[in-house]
Amino acid sequence: MTGEPAMTECGERTTGTAVPLGEGGRTDSATETFVAHRNLLFTVAYEMLGSAADAEDVLQETWLRWAGVDLDTVGDRRAYLVRITTRQALSRLRTLGRRRESYVGPWLPEPLLTTPDVSEDVELADSVSMAMLLVLETLHPTERAVFVLREVFDLGYDEIADAVGKSPAAVRQIAHRARSHVAARRPRDVVTPAETRDALQAFQRAVETGDLQGLLDVLAPDVVLLTDGGGLKRAVPRPVAGACKVARLLAAGVVKFGAGVSVEPVQVNGWPGLLLRIDGEIDGVLAMRVETGLVTGLYFVRNPEKLSHVERETVLSR
Numbered sequence: 001m002t003g004e005p006a007m008t009e010c011g012e013r014t015t016g017t018a019v020p021l022g023e024g025g026r027t028d029s030a031t032e033t034f035v036a037h038r039n040l041l042f043t044v045a046y047e048m049l050g051s052a053a054d055a056e057d058v059l060q061e062t063w064l065r066w067a068g069v070d071l072d073t074v075g076d077r078r079a080y081l082v083r084i085t086t087r088q089a090l091s092r093l094r095t096l097g098r099r100r101e102s103y104v105g106p107w108l109p110e111p112l113l114t115t116p117d118v119s120e121d122v123e124l125a126d127s128v129s130m131a132m133l134l135v136l137e138t139l140h141p142t143e144r145a146v147f148v149l150r151e152v153f154d155l156g157y158d159e160i161a162d163a164v165g166k167s168p169a170a171v172r173q174i175a176h177r178a179r180s181h182v183a184a185r186r187p188r189d190v191v192t193p194a195e196t197r198d199a200l201q202a203f204q205r206a207v208e209t210g211d212l213q214g215l216l217d218v219l220a221p222d223v224v225l226l227t228d229g230g231g232l233k234r235a236v237p238r239p240v241a242g243a244c245k246v247a248r249l250l251a252a253g254v255v256k257f258g259a260g261v262s263v264e265p266v267q268v269n270g271w272p273g274l275l276l277r278i279d280g281e282i283d284g285v286l287a288m289r290v291e292t293g294l295v296t297g298l299y300f301v302r303n304p305e306k307l308s309h310v311e312r313e314t315v316l317s318r
Contacts, residue, residue, distance in 0.1 A: 033077045034066055039317040040078075040153075041085045043128070046316070047148045048089040049096065050109035050133045052309045058088045079159050086145055086163040093141045104231030106239060108299050109133040110306040111268050111285040112314045118270040119193045124318055125270030127152045130287040130299040133269070135185045139178055146171055147178035153318050189291045196290045197265075197272040203288070203295060204263055204274060207250060215247035220294035225249065230303030233284075246298065266310070275310060285310050 034041075041062060045055035062084045074080045100107050109130055119125050126132055127148070136144050145164050149155045150171075157168040157175070164171065199218055206214030225246045229235030240246050264275040266285075274286040285307065289297030301307065 029071060030067055030069070033071075034063055034081065037078055037081050039315045041081055042314075043124075043316045043318055044082060044085050044148065044153065045089045046112070047127060047133070047136070047152060048086070048145055049093055050137065051096070051306075052110045052112060052314065053305075054092055054096065055089075058085060058092055061088045079155075079162075082149070082153075082155070082159070083163040086149065087165075090141055090145055090164065093144070097141070104229070105235050105237045106226045106228055107137075108226055108228035108301050108306075109137075109269075111273070111287060111301050111310055112316070113275075113310045113312065114267045114270050115313045115315055116267065118316050119267060121270075121318070122192075123152070124316060125193070128269045128316060129271055129289070130269055131289040131297055132182075132186060134299075135182055138185065139181060142166070143174055143178040143181070146174045147182060150175050151179065151182075187289060187291050187296075191290050193271060195293065196288070199290045199293060199295055200265065200272045200274065200288065204265065207274075208261075208263055210251050212247055212251045215250055216243055218295055219243040219246055220291065220296045223294075223296055223298065225298040225300065227300040228303050228306070230305060232304055233302040235300075235302055267313075268310075270316075282307055282310065 038059065041059055042055055045058040046052055049055055049058070062081065065084050065088075066081060069080070071077070111130065112128070114128070118128070136147070139147060142164055146160055149160045149163060150157075155163075157171045160166075160175075161168045161171045166174065202214070202218045205211070206218060221243050222241065223243050223246050225236070225240040227235035236249070240249060260279045262277045262280075264277070266273055266275045268274075268285055268287045271287065273288065276283045276286060284300055284302040287299045287301075288295050289299075
């Protein structure tokens with residue numbers, strides 16, 4: 001279930017999962033614990049699934065199971081909730097894998113408009129970036145769960161073992177294998193949000209003016225553009241590689257839509273990105289991967305079913 005973020009008594013925003021209240025509108029102990037950890041649980045589910053809508057469904061399933069737990073038997077409530085969330089996300093991830101095999105065109109993660117504090121946590125921002133989520137897609141579901149819980153949330157091997165139904169020794173081996181797999185595919189350069197922002201500004205100026213040379217100056221020679229329309233919006237059916245091809249395609253798109261196009265800088269998955277509108281309506285979100293000052297990856301999501309979380313900020317935490 002989605003909706004406007006709820007507000008805690010301290011004024012902190014939470015994700016939109018509905019949580020029932022106790023008698024007289026007062027939250028009981030189970031609800032208070034769930035609300036306290038809800039942003040963390042959403043982040044765990046989202047990193048495992050790459051879909052905010054599915055992460056919200058997992059949170060609802062987690063709540064339903066948590067509400068029936070005898071709290072007197074739970075020593076560490078946070079760990080228990082993470083375990084439930086992980087198991088629900090793993091089950092859903094295996095189903096999603098089959099669904100994505102029939103997806104129309106390239107599949108991209110569902111983009112999030114994130115709060116400024118996410119970009120300040122470099123490790124968190126890196127873990128939810130579009131580029132990293134695509135790398136995580138190449139992992140086996142259990143490997144993905146182990147990697148996320150260990151590398152992002154720093155859970156102990158015993159805790160992870162309980163969550164994924166493996167022995168601690170097996171989890172150590174899975175973690176090592178997943179870590180090596182990700183290291184071979186993730187960007188090798190350490191890029192700051194400021195460097196990405198500089199590249200984004202140059203890219204935005206070139207896009208807004210249709211400046212072909214300006215695009216060529218900011219695009220890496222081997223840049224790859226992926227567009228996700230999900231069969232619902234027009235998109236390039238396969239990846240486009242090479243600065244010349246990508247620049248010409250982008251410049252042609254600006255000319256096609258003309259003055260009706262507006263481009264707004266936003267925080268997408270913890271990093272600078274662009275929100276594109278056509279005649280005032282959200283048309284898509286563009287995220288990018290930057291290395292050595294040049295754009296090496298462009299991820300353009302136009303599928304309208306994936307744009308509900310770019311109209312408001314989503315709070316992530318770990």
